Amino acid sequence: MLFEKPLVYLILGAENSGRREILLNLIEDSYGPDERPKVFISESEKTGPFDGKLGIAVKWKWWDGNIIAPVPDETKIIFFISDGRLNPVDQIEAFKIWLLAQSLELARIFTVVDSNLAEKNPGLLAWYDACIHFSDVVFMNKREGVANKWMSDFLARYKDEAYPCLFELVRSARVKNSALVLEPLALRISQTFEAEDVWVVSGQTEDDENDEEIKDGDEEEVEMVIAEDPYFTRLLGGRRVKEIPDIQKYLETPNESQGVKE
Numbered sequence: 001m002l003f004e005k006p007l008v009y010l011i012l013g014a015e016n017s018g019r020r021e022i023l024l025n026l027i028e029d030s031y032g033p034d035e036r037p038k039v040f041i042s043e044s045e046k047t048g049p050f051d052g053k054l055g056i057a058v059k060w061k062w063w064d065g066n067i068i069a070p071v072p073d074e075t076k077i078i079f080f081i082s083d084g085r086l087n088p089v090d091q092i093e094a095f096k097i098w099l100l101a102q103s104l105e106l107a108r109i110f111t112v113v114d115s116n117l118a119e120k121n122p123g124l125l126a127w128y129d130a131c132i133h134f135s136d137v138v139f140m141n142k143r144e145g146v147a148n149k150w151m152s153d154f155l156a157r158y159k160d161e162a163y164p165c166l167f168e169l170v171r172s173a174r175v176k177n178s179a180l181v182l183e184p185l186a187l188r189i190s191q192t193f194e195a196e197d198v199w200v201v202s203g204q205t206e207d208d209e210n211d212e213e214i215k216d217g218d219e220e221e222v223e224m225v226i227a228e229d230p231y232f233t234r235l236l237g238g239r240r241v242k243e244i245p246d247i248q249k250y251l252e253t254p255n256e257s258q259g260v261k262e
Helices: 019-030 088-102 115-120 122-133 148-159 178-182 192-197 206-210
Strands: 007-013 038-042 056-063 066-068 077-081 105-114 137-141 166-169 199-201 224-226
Touching: 007 019, 007 088, 019 038, 019 077, 019 178, 066 088, 088 105, 088 122, 088 192, 105 115, 105 122, 105 178, 115 122, 115 148, 137 148, 166 178
Parallel strands: 007 077, 007 105, 038 056, 038 077, 105 137, 137 166
Antiparallel strands: 056 066, 199 224
16 A cells, blocks of 8 residues: 555544553564664653664644644654643644645554553543543553453443454553554544545435435535534533543652653
8 A cells, every 4th residue: 555645643632641661662673774764752751761762753742732843854754752641632633734735644643551550540441441441552561460350341432333443452552463454554433534534414314314315406405514523522611522631630649650751
């Protein structure tokens, strides 16, 4: 599969969930020294022990709801690490605009789950639901000490809803099949990055689906509009219809299980 535009992988997850360590494993397994991808990370993220090996190219900036990140010349592949303390939905919304403005092609979206943090904080389930809604691959990381029942219930939640994304159980930040993970094939529930091709009839309800087609001369006007992702929908006051927890509230107190920082 050939792409004319530079490919971008977006990596979601909470701060200290192991995103950089997993990314380093993917890069070392998949790219030679002469084809190293560019790694973008938020300027507000703390420096971690893997930064030197990753060769971070750009510190991107979150400014007034926008992503500020210039793309270096000759860039072919980008791994874009989200800000692990900000709302992922806000970032994804801005990320799509940034992709279009920079003429980039989305390859895949990853979510790294801090299993220990998620198990101890059931309130975070809605936060991970949002991330996984947009994801093609989900890495279940930091599983040491996590109850098997919790892990089974967590995975079953998405299997029962027929989520098409891949779920990878990560041990020691090692990914079993890097080629499969990096394959630029969309496996996500969300269609926001394909929205140009997704259309719905404005005002149509489920009861309307079985009605006969509107005939010529009918007074009702039918308008075709681009479908909006449910996580992006806002109320008149500006608040989102589907709100998610503030991840910072769960990261204020250091978690002993989080181990080495990213």
